[in-house]
Amino acid sequence: MAEPMDTSHILHPSSQGHALASAGWLDAHFDCKRPEYELILRSVGIRRGWHVLDAGAGSGSFLRVISEEVGPTGRITALDLAPENVEVIEQRLADVPLECPVETQQGDLMSLPFPDDLFDAAWCANTTQYLNDDELTAAIGEMCRVVRPGGLVAIKEVSVTTWNFTPGDPARMWRLLDAVQDTDAQVHGLMRVPELATYLKRGGLQDVSQRTVPVERRQPLRASERQFIGEIIGWVARKAEGTALPEVDRAYWKSMIDAQSPEHPMNAEDFYHYEVQFLAVGRVPIDA
Template sequence: MLSDDHGSWGYTSSTGLGFTRNDVVEAHFAACAPYYRQALDEAGIEAGWHVLDAGCGSGSFLPLLADRVGAAGRVSAIDLAEENAARAAERTRDGSFAPPVDVRQGDVLDLPYKDGTFDAVWCANTTQYLDDDELLRALREFRRVVRPGGVIAVKDLDASLITARPTADPFLFTDFFRAAARAPGYARQLLRARDLYRRLAEAGLQGVRQRTVVMEHYAPMAPAVRRFYGLACARIAQQATDAGLAGDWQAFLDPDGAANPLRDPFGYISEGNVIAVGTAPMPTGTL
């Protein structure tokens, strides 16, 4: 799971994985919350269900999942980073959750639940940290712990749709990811989201469907949007500069700089949001 390049991406949690520190995870959720709610709508989670949030981070999706299953449902959650799992558990203690919520520290590659425990598994912004073999293993774990006919919904970002304006070169970020993805690692996995439909089918799921949405943010940008994308672009710009990639990266290095394109009166940033959904097969002979 841990490729050698995560340190260069920064904002690591105790797992050593880039962009998993809880403050950055929460900033991303705050910046993209309307798009994330739309993606969750695609999953078709129903009232009364028991749902697993696999790779829950610091728990930003937990209130939304709790609202969907209601008082008659249940929510479980798991995350690899101990501090993220602890923060997610803390969210559930304020008395605002209608259903019971159980949060654990653990690994999506070896889920500590019995077969057929859940009606649905929701996995958001987590598969980007798995190599191809691990991704298949995780999807098979999701299939194992969900009941026959249950739902598995995987959401992740598509970095091929990242672009910023105004810049002299509209392919600045595209060229970075093209170069960085030549070797196995995090950049390559950030470009894999639109293959999720195929990965779900390879894991034995049925009725697989997928939708990709461009998440767009333009001036005047909300503080949460400017904060997250300013930090994210700065890390990419630093990597590009260190690698000697051509392009006008200097303006992105300072998230708060007046020359940063995201602070321009016509500033713009986008990325892709992919949601793939499938169902666990029914036993042979079941009508």
């Protein structure tokens, strides 16, 4: 049997070595962005009665909204690479069933374990960030294959280049992203987000659209928002260690690992955070 992966150095890891991918973290993440995330999903164009693939379903945060969109005559298949996340979804469905039947499947976006044309739509949220450029192309190809002609492929991600935590010099974030983008695959995936529509078009999808939804948070933060934002700043701040950034930047980011630090923007009365979420949607060609 293969040795389990050492994930002790990764923040909120899945068993597959992905950061920010454990069920507890994903629940906190969804709770923090719920209104915007529900709005984005409801704007995709999913219809009642459809069979939808949730590709990279995590702890199943989006399943309830998808089930409301497809209604009792629809169906969902929730797929994730991490078996422990699939187990969490199964347990939750056993405890609280949804409006429509839901099947679960452990599997990889890049080689989906489904026949051609099985689904009416594929929804892929916060997951392409883990794929390099070739893997993203392969995953889009796979989603196109398993969605029927005329069906939809929808990808949602946050663009890390829009992360702003005020007060503070925004250029510090840009310098940090620039310093790590070539060596940190997840940062690269999160910087590539505005190109998602281009990837969908290159993948042969039609009627491709891309829209953005801002997420803004300010004081007073809910306790869960404070916890989540503190941890996400800590995640990016740790990336400054060992870079060639100026010493003053590295010292700043080191102090950002501790959300109690007096320098931390969340401790300012006028703390303000914004980021931009992207939704890219395309239609599988009828004559493919």
